Amino acid sequence: MPFFSGRCLSTVKLLGKTAVVTGCNTGIGKETVLDFYKRGARVVMACRNVEKAEEAKNEIEKVCINESEKGSLVIVKCDLTSLKSVHECAKNILDTESQINILVNNAGVMMCPKSETEDGFETQFGTNHLAHFLLTLLLLPRIRNSIPARIVTLSSRAHSRGDINFDDLNYRNRSYSAVDAYSQSKLANILFSKELAAKLQEYNIVGVNTYSLHPGVIKTEIGRHLNDTLFRGARQLAGIVLAPFMKSPELGAQTTIYCSVDEKCANETGLYYSDCVVTKPSGKACKDEDAKKLWEISTEMVKLGDYNPFTARDPGIKQ
Numbered sequence: 001m002p003f004f005s006g007r008c009l010s011t012v013k014l015l016g017k018t019a020v021v022t023g024c025n026t027g028i029g030k031e032t033v034l035d036f037y038k039r040g041a042r043v044v045m046a047c048r049n050v051e052k053a054e055e056a057k058n059e060i061e062k063v064c065i066n067e068s069e070k071g072s073l074v075i076v077k078c079d080l081t082s083l084k085s086v087h088e089c090a091k092n093i094l095d096t097e098s099q100i101n102i103l104v105n106n107a108g109v110m111m112c113p114k115s116e117t118e119d120g121f122e123t124q125f126g127t128n129h130l131a132h133f134l135l136t137l138l139l140l141p142r143i144r145n146s147i148p149a150r151i152v153t154l155s156s157r158a159h160s161r162g163d164i165n166f167d168d169l170n171y172r173n174r175s176y177s178a179v180d181a182y183s184q185s186k187l188a189n190i191l192f193s194k195e196l197a198a199k200l201q202e203y204n205i206v207g208v209n210t211y212s213l214h215p216g217v218i219k220t221e222i223g224r225h226l227n228d229t230l231f232r233g234a235r236q237l238a239g240i241v242l243a244p245f246m247k248s249p250e251l252g253a254q255t256t257i258y259c260s261v262d263e264k265c266a267n268e269t270g271l272y273y274s275d276c277v278v279t280k281p282s283g284k285a286c287k288d289e290d291a292k293k294l295w296e297i298s299t300e301m302v303k304l305g306d307y308n309p310f311t312a313r314d315p316g317i318k319q
C-alpha cells in the first residue's frame, strides 16, 4: 500500500446536508457513504442491487453504532444500464429529498465484454457517462436550490489512453476493445464535469461546483470482468502484479471525500484531482470543443428534448 497516498484531512461535519452516491454497495462508493454518514449527512444510496445495498447499509450502521453525530441512510434503486431506471431514481429522490448538497457519480463498470444497455448504448459509455449525465441534469434544479453544492464524478487515469470517437461512440462500426471503451467513458466523465462547470458559469449559477477525479489503483471489485475479456486468471494476475501499488477502498475514497467536503477546494470548479490535489488531465480532456460536442450529443442520446436543467423549475418534494 503506497505511503504517499493523499488524504482528506478536513473534519467538517455534514449535519443537515444530503448526499447522493451512485453504486455504493461496495468499493469506493461504500467507503464514501461511510464517511459522509459519520459526518452526519443523510445519504441516499443509489444502487441497482437493492439487496446488496441493504447489506452495505446494515454494515455501515453497525460499524458506526457508537458514533455520536451520525446521519441517516436511505436506499433508492438505480440501474444505470437503463435510462428508465435513472428517470425513476431521479423522481424518487426529487419526491423525497428537500435538498441535494452533494452528488457523487461513483458507479462504474470496467472492461466488460461487448454488450449494450437497455437503450442500445455500449455498456461502459452508457453506464459510466450517459446515465450519470442524465441523473445529474435531472437532479440539477434541486441541486441549484441547495447551495453550496458539489457534483463529483469519478473518472480514472485510464482516460489518458482514451479517445472520444464521435463517429461511433457505441462501437457499431469498429471492432470492440474493452479497454478502449472504458477509457472513452472515463474521458467522457472529465469532459462532462468540465463542461458542466462552464455551463453553470454561463448561466450565472453560483455555488454549484464540479469536480472529476482519479481515485488511485484501488483493491475493489472493479476488475470483475477481466477474466471474461482478457483470459482466465487475468483478474488474479492483475491483483498480484498491482498489489504494491494498490490502495484500500478507504484510501481510495479520500479524493472523492476531499472533493465533496473539503474547505480547501470549496472555491474550485471544473478541475480534475488525484490524491487530493488538482492534477492536469491528458490533453484530450482539456479540449473545450470536444467537451461541448460531447454535451450536445449526450443531450440527444438521453433524449432531454426541451428540458433545460439550468433554468428548469425545481418541482419540490411530494408532501
Ligand SMILES: NC(=O)c1ccc[n+]([C@@H]2O[C@H](COP(=O)([O-])OP(=O)(O)OC[C@H]3O[C@@H](n4cnc5c(N)ncnc54)[C@H](OP(=O)(O)O)[C@@H]3O)[C@@H](O)[C@H]2O)c1
Pocket: 022, 023, 024, 025, 026, 027, 028, 029, 046, 047, 048, 049, 052, 078, 079, 080, 081, 105, 106, 107, 108, 109, 110, 127, 154, 155, 156, 157, 214, 215, 216, 217, 218, 219, 220, 221, 222, 223
Ligand atoms: N478501483 C480502481 O482501481 C479504480 C481506478 C480508477 C477509477 N475507478 C472508478 O471508481 C469508481 C468506483 O469503482 P470501484 O473501484 O469502487 O468498483 P466496484 O467495487 O466494482 O464498485 C462499482 C460500483 O458500481 C456499481 N455499478 C456498476 N454498474 C452499475 C449499474 N449499471 N447501475 C448501478 N450501479 C452500477 C456496482 O454495483 P453492483 O455491485 O450492483 O455491480 C458497484 O456498487 C468507478 O467509477 C471506477 O471507474 C476505480
